Amino acid sequence: MKENNLIVFILTVGVFGILNTEMGFIGILPNIADQFGVSVATAGWLVSIFAIGVAISGPTMPLLFSRLNRKKVMVLVLSIFVAGNVISIFTSSFTVLLIARLIPALFHPVYVSLAFSVAANSVKIKDVPKAISKIFIGVSAGMVIGVPIASFMANMFNLQVALSFFAIVNFLVLISTLLFIPSIPVNERISYGSQLKILKKSLTWFSILTALLFNAAIFAVFSYLAEYLQTVTNVSANVTSFILLIYGAANVIGNIWAGKLLTSNPMKTMVYVPVLVGLLYIILFFTGQFTFPAAVLIFFWGILAGIGANLTQYVVSSAATEAPDFANGLFLSSVNIGTTVGAAAGGLFIASLGTSHVILAGIFAALLSLLFIWLRNTKYTAVVETTERKLQEKASALT
Structure with missing residues (x-):
């Protein structure tokens, strides 16, 4: 039971990291505009392109990965997010930054849909809604808390520190997934x-x-x-x-x-x-x-x-x-x-x-x-x- 609670906790933080990467950019758009020499409206494409990527890949990507080992898929997605975060920290090209946002966005639905499925399978049937509600705490935190945190870091320190916050959260979840989540093969391949x-x-x-x-x-x-x-x-x-x-x-x-x-x-x-x-x-x-x-x-x-x-x-x-x-x-x-x-x-x-x-x-x-x-x-x-x-x-x- 403790192992299952740990899995749900890691998934909750993982979803927070994914949503934090998506929504946290809202709070640092003025900083990005200054850093890359673009208008705030143009910088806003970093939020829009992520949302478009999620909407496009939502019905297809989870389906494509549904027959693979859950742990391996989660490690792959988290690795892509960490790589995108790191590129965002060091790039000086706005175009590269857009690409570093779009590619992880396409894998966003894969991790979040798996988080729901794995959390549901980690508890008894009667406790499934409660496990799902914990995952949604990560969603809410990523959508609401991530914005002021990123904005505070960018204004108090600099843009790179704020972007590093996204990378560190996803990296810690990646390591936790490798260490503490067991292999989760798909027993019934639909x-x-x-x-x-x-x-x-x-x-x-x-x-x-x-x-x-x-x-x-x-x-x-x-x-x-x-x-x-x-x-x-x-x-x-x-x-x-x-x-x-x-x-x-x-x-x-x-x-x-x-x-x-x-x-x-x-x-x-x-x-x-x-x-x-x-x-x-x-x-x-x-x-x-x-x-x-x-x-x-x-x-x-x-x-x-x-x-x-x-x-x-x-x-x-x-x-x-x-x-x-x-x-x-x-x-x-x-x-x-x-x-x-x-x-x-x-x-x-x-x-x-x-x-x-x-x-x-x-x-x-x-x-x-x-x-x-x-x-x-x-x-x-x-x-x-x-x-x-x-x-x-x-x-x-x-x-």
Whole structure:
């Protein structure tokens, strides 16, 4: 049991390192622009190209590596990330830096999908949601905590120190993986054709669209939260940073709670979370100009977003248990596309109606996600009932 806990811990830190490499660049874009003599907008491509790489490789790369020894694949991916980090530290070419970002991005879904699968296989079936929630703590930490840490290091020391932080985390996880994670061969090698069959199921597509739309509901607003706080709530940059930190801490709390909620009653959790997000958005729409209510609402929103991240992974993975790695890859691709769609929708609402109305984009996406949750759960219940009936018929035939 202790060995399994150690494996889950290493995977959690590993996911933190991967997400830290992806999102941490957000906090150092001005430093990169100065270092490489490009505009901040051009430097922003370092974030965009990573997200594009993840979205493209999400459905394919986990599938391609699904039949190989898990430990060997994780070592390969971590080695690629360390190499990309080291190149980023020493290169003086912005083009080389872009390439050093794109190649690891293509392998990002491989490690994260494996982290979910290996964590799930390291515990008893009833404890799977709790193990997955621990992995999501690494995801949240990488997305939220990595940004201020990298920004602090770049401003306090220099850009190379911040980039070294990414490299050191991934290197330590690589060594820990080599030393403490045992060989994990794939005992049952599922053919690529068998895994691709999950794409024929309407349940899979309802689940993918649920994950995409819920993530769009979160990021339609979160992508512009700093601007919202400074223009609508009218708080200072320092207060904005503090509230964003509150959101990040709440996100981690949500990840912890998610394991318990999805273990006890996943179907109700699927319905309640988007409903609560929608209601919270409606309240925020009318009270967002007041600092304290906005801060409190954003704290609870962070909790719901943390639960929702676990929820969307569960929605997709439970719909395609016969191809877990491929399903996790589809999940990663769908939420990345959801992030892009949500940010684009939020931008359109801001451009046409103003910053305060960005919340309407989140409400609309939350309602759509609720619709697809209903379609998904209806189909899921029908599939379960059909499977149980077939098993009963077989049992009756045998007796």
